[in-house]
Amino acid sequence: MARTISFTEATLEAMREEMRRDPMVFLMGEDIAKQGGIFGQFKGLPDEFGIERVRDTPISEAALVGAGVGAALAGMRPVVDMHFADFITCSMDELVNQAAKLRYMFGEQCTVPLTLRAPDGITKSAGAQHSQSLENWFVHTPGLEVVIPANARDAKGLLKSAIRSNNPTLYFEHKALFPRKGEVPDDEDFLIPIGKAETMREGGDAAIITYGITVGRALEAAETLERDERIAVRVVNLRSVWPLDYAAIADAVAATHRVVVAHEAVRVGGVGGEIAAFIAEHCFDDLDAPVIRLGAAHVPVPFAPVLQEAMYPKAPAIAAACRDLVRKVR
Amino acid sequence: MARTISFTEATLEAMREEMRRDPMVFLMGEDIAKQGGIFGQFKGLPDEFGIERVRDTPISEAALVGAGVGAALAGMRPVVDMHFADFITCSMDELVNQAAKLRYMFGEQCTVPLTLRAPDGITKSAGAQHSQSLENWFVHTPGLEVVIPANARDAKGLLKSAIRSNNPTLYFEHKALFPRKGEVPDDEDFLIPIGKAETMREGGDAAIITYGITVGRALEAAETLERDERIAVRVVNLRSVWPLDYAAIADAVAATHRVVVAHEAVRVGGVGGEIAAFIAEHCFDDLDAPVIRLGAAHVPVPFAPVLQEAMYPKAPAIAAACRDLVRKVR
Amino acid sequence: MTHTLTPDAPLADSEISLARALLQMMIRVRVLEEGIERHFLAGEIPGFAHLSIGQEAVAAGVCAALRRDDYIASTHRGHGHTLAKGTAMRAMVAELFARADGMCRGKGGSMHIADFSIGMLGANGVVAGGFGLVAGAALAARLRKTDQVAVCFFGDGATNRGPFHENLNLAAIWNLPALFVLENNHYASTTETSETMKIEDVAIRADGYGIPSQIVDGFDALAVYYAAGEAVERARRGEGPTFIECKTYRVRGHYIGDPERYRTKGEVEAHKSDDPIVRLQARLGPTLSQQEFEELWGTAKSEFADALAFARASAQPETGEAFRGAYEGDRDPETPHGAFAVREEAAFAPFFTEVPSAGTGSAH
Amino acid sequence: MTHTLTPDAPLADSEISLARALLQMMIRVRVLEEGIERHFLAGEIPGFAHLSIGQEAVAAGVCAALRRDDYIASTHRGHGHTLAKGTAMRAMVAELFARADGMCRGKGGSMHIADFSIGMLGANGVVAGGFGLVAGAALAARLRKTDQVAVCFFGDGATNRGPFHENLNLAAIWNLPALFVLENNHYASTTETSETMKIEDVAIRADGYGIPSQIVDGFDALAVYYAAGEAVERARRGEGPTFIECKTYRVRGHYIGDPERYRTKGEVEAHKSDDPIVRLQARLGPTLSQQEFEELWGTAKSEFADALAFARASAQPETGEAFRGAYEGDRDPETPHGAFAVREEAAFAPFFTEVPSAGTGSAH
Ligand SMILES: Cc1ncc(C[n+]2csc(CCOP(=O)(O)OP(=O)(O)O)c2C)c(N)n1
């Protein structure tokens, strides 16, 4: 059985279920208790779990992540809210030099079951300091897991898995996804395994490998191509960007021989590079065409709506890339 | 005319010349004045320029970079020393949300001529928190320039260009390079342009595209292959990782059709992905073989010398990758 | 730490023209922000906007003590600081409207207004983002041996972040010509200061750096002006930084659209009498006639109407503007980065179709 | 802020066995670190190492007031804290020697020793890295309603970093069972505190968070013990954090091999009389015979000799160890990450030839 609920509600269900299940789970963040989170993503939780377990905090991102790590070392399962993903910059030492490395440096004496919720992405003219997608920094940081839901179902299954994971896990949630509705299974033990991709759509002419909000844009592109041009495109939703499901990527290349990699993060230096490079190295013989990589332009995110909307890839750009690939080879 | 001096001396010359040339240049960092920098890279400068222009600071990395940005906005050319590149994590907001974005966000009202010197890389069992190579974070951050010298000549020419650049520039210098000697031109106006690669060695069988300390390892690999197996390998020293010299990369692919991309930074999510992905997209027809990518394993850097030396690519691994490529196609 | 929370004293004759100027400035800020509120709610201003209504005495008082070539760094709540420092309303309103003639070409918006021509180093979307900028600008003034001063405006919430600590310490040990002006409005978005710090006066933190501090009535523009003026003179004389805590109150929501579930209407009402404009008008008493007072409002309203018309008439930025300006020199397509940017513009431009609606801004 | 810099008082009878225990612990730390220094200089210990010689009273005094299940977080200078908290010398020395039997399997080294079995949450290569860990561990104790306490050791230099500020504030407002123990040895590598802060006593900073503080003679192990004990009891009773500033001195260089150009030999000589071992021995007077005193040294030396032999006999870690342990569960080659790690091991292992020499450590 499944219900149609919003992405926000899916994350609320995930938190509620995990907090009921495990008394060690608790939440900290700015404006999460009295306001219920700036996107409503913590609404009602203090009523059920109290303000000791759903803690409003000062504006002290370094301390929140640092204390999250400390609490995790001492056996808790903290979930820290980052307000906006851009403020991760204020707690990078705590994430990169502490959370990610302690288990390894200390010879596996400890685990760091910390979850970081970080609302990210471009929307509504939030401007350069409130719009970034920074996942590749953390893919590049051994010791961290990084998951990125594309819809309500992912949101619930990945957030629950992140909270249960014994590794520090970053959960990036695109701000524009919060109000979107989708089907979510009823099962309280519905989990999406970290490190497994999902093929959202079959198709043999090309594959779009993507994640997060760009999955919806890719599906839109694929539908248009199917309808208008009879081009059949496979869409792979990675769900986790670390660990990456390299096998699913290789399968998509083997099945389609033409690949577009797309994300909203800046193209240069992004996760798309990891994916395309993996393909160029390990799936070279399966390739019939160049691997096209799409991502935001190499500029900060501008404020003006007309500028903002011009600098990251949406369905038309993704469709055009697929069309180019298919035309090139047919 | 050229002289043979150490990498450290080359950076000292660069600073001295630029400080004489432009009274707006000044230096801040921990242990740089009284001690002359932890690698001797500031030695003697306070004697010539005084401790107002060569400032010892408290342990306040966020403030150093933040104040560097502020001083740059007010017309100075600050050079900030990061002690160890790993501590950049303590000043990411200042670098990423301020330095990189202000010019763009403010509609080009200002420039941020800040230089950040950051000793990085794996050496001498410094351990997980003192060994990282983090350049790709900044390649992925629009608004920053990133340069990485491979030898004394690069050190001088790139550091001078970084200081003269009106953009915020990260200058990553590998700790193990400081004592190494090399030829440096005498000319006080010797500059290496930011964004231009150098082909260090010609060869038509394969190309190694690399930068920083790995250039030396690549040259060693190339020499061995030439001597023992008559395999001729081109070695491209990128010098800048942003802007990237895409033209030089494309030329190397066109000339050799087989490419190894190598760096000491973690392979996963690294700059190598950007380069390999660019090749897979824009040089696909020139490729005769998969693009091989080498980088450190996806683990923190371990302390034990035997472990440390086992987890990043050195000459034998680079040579083996070239050999594989050449064998595959011959 | 010096307390100067005195009741409003009668004005001396010599103070009258200053008081009028402060009143005029506060009215200009108020009119500007009430206009921003209206046009934001009408959907004409995209993004986020945070109003300083009720706090105008701080911006007006401090900036009146500054020269044009002094520096200020502001916060997410920066319209007042920017106007008081001397910017043109037109360029600011056009920026908020995301237009090509905006002070930042439409690329910054309310959280990133800036005017380098008057030493205004920018609003900041990162809480506590201004501390480093001010420490650095003050250091520059010192190294260049000018007698410029740099002023950091910040909220009570910002004082819980690390950069507050690090930069105040830096300013102290280097004796920098800096002013740290805290607008303690007792809230950081939904949290009251009593929940986020265990101290009554934030100024006590300045003791930990050896920085002298003063606590002033932040509704009293003259008191703020005097405190700032003294601190500015100290700084110009090379005697180092000062910390000024202005006790004030945020009358509007944290951002435009804030449901304000964290406080009662009654609490806000109780602060109505603290209105700095009402307070200063009262103090001017018969020296300012009702007609003169209304003229101040009238002038400000005309100024805003003009700015609004200017903004509305200004064009949307061209799409190409998105791909320019991250680097100096990148507009030159010969540079590697330039070439690259041009390629990206080409990549997306054809697919750019609809101009999205401004949106009413999500919670922030 | 309470000052307790009293001259050494004569011991009460009831204090004698405690004083002996403290003395023994300080001697163990001293012997351990003198051994580390010797074997580092002999090239047997790779990486960096920082000694706390002269500061042993702090580690010994504080840890004597703790239970095994209390937490501590340490610094780059952490051998003493770790030993005093109760770790086995063998596992620590083997770790410093980068051996498979080291407490961190040879993957941490001196800057990253840790022993979770006794609540020792690690040394830290990042100055001020411990504050968050302690705030978090204390929060965990509170949420789980245990009466555990968490202690952060840190240097004067660390108090200039943002995380000091943010975490002390957090501990204060949440009333966490935490102790912040400053070892003010007046230097942060090459800089004296007078250059990096404008205040005499760092403890004044605690006032800015509403945290009670105490200043103690850091050469007096008993004084440290009493101050810590009181603070621990306060914390266990749920009365919140305490700040303790221990005035001490670093007798050795910042790291082994430090040329110490930033101070004179005379300055260091002048601190010889502050040796906490000498001081406590003097205070014990005739209650501790010379022979008993020498036995304490003898026992410690045997313990170190045993640990040294253990370390030397321990194997180098296998190469495969480099590729394990970043994630829980990654040793399972079925997980995506596991499979990947195994591939990387295969990629480099064949090229791994020489074991590099330990090196004498570059300046740090
Ligand atoms: C580093 C950071 N954390 C969180 C935010 C979100 N945020 C924006 S304004 C604000 C409250 C700021 O409070 P205060 O400093 O008192 O200023 P005020 O809004 O009261 O003027 C918060 C939490 C941010 N912009 N930056």
Ligand SMILES: Cc1ncc(C[n+]2csc(CCOP(=O)(O)OP(=O)(O)O)c2C)c(N)n1
């Ligand atoms: C964030 C950071 N900055 C700089 C360093 C380099 N460093 C290591 S120890 C040290 C001095 C620390 O001084 P203090 O906190 O007083 O401790 P002490 O060495 O005196 O015990 C410095 C600067 C570091 N490890 N981490």
Ligand SMILES: [Mg+2]
């Ligand atoms: Mg406030």
Ligand SMILES: [Mg+2]
């Ligand atoms: Mg110290």
